[in-house]
Amino acid sequence: MNALDDVAILIPAFNGQADLERTLRSFSEPSMVRVLIVDDGSTPPIVAPSIDGMDIAILRMPQNGGIEPALQAGIDALARRGVRYAARIDSGDLATPHRLAKQRAYLDTHPNVAVLGMWTHVVSTSGAPLFDLTPPTDPAAIRRAMLLRSCFAHPSLMLRVDAVVAAGNYRADYRAAEDLDLVLRLMARHDGANLPEFGLYYELNETGISATKRRTQVMSTLRLQWRYLRAGNPLDWIGIVKNCAHLLLPYRALRGLKAKLLKRSASARTHPH
Incomplete structure (x- = not known):
């Protein structure tokens, strides 16, 4: 594995000291890891x-100004320090072993890729498995579907x-x-990809942004x-229709439907007819 001296974990935090520490202790890498915590007015x-190795x-x-200015300040600080790669994760989420080394190795050999995610296990706050996110891995497939669905788990990037x-x-x-906004601007000049393996346990929290700021996020x-919008791409139009439906259906109903559909899809892949 390559050394990680040009990589830094970027994690914004607003209170939640215990969750922050649990997240950072989940990393298991072959060499020292740099971490920048952006304390957003805790x-x-x-x-x-x-933590050993960090x-x-x-x-x-x-x-406290919110995640957007916190991440902006974090990227600026990493740029001033000469960091080449920023690895995102949020408090409460957990990393799989050697996630950073795998991502860095890929980016080193794919200079056209500027944003790299990994597949994600979605779990409850107690750690119980809910469903898996396995978005496209190939840059061309991601580009086709980038307005249809979320092709990246932001904390895995x-x-x-x-x-x-x-x-x-x-x-x-x-x-x-803010994550989709950044990814779309990056993909105007570069490619995006996902490693076809699990790199993150994402904690689905009822107090998270997707739940508490749902309408703002959808709008x-x-x-x-x-x-x-690419008028000739049917997937873009389907994505808009799907997002409009998000304004009409309750968050918990949508979450339950998504979990059922993803579990059914995973079962079909595991037990093909």
């Missing part, structure tokens, strides 16, 4: 934990820092959809879909 302030720094925001800065960094123009996503 009370009390986040304390850098002492060099942890904290960037403190002057006040590894990003080229220089490409993110050149694309305009994270921004607050599309609240609660931001719709604005992005219209902005990047």
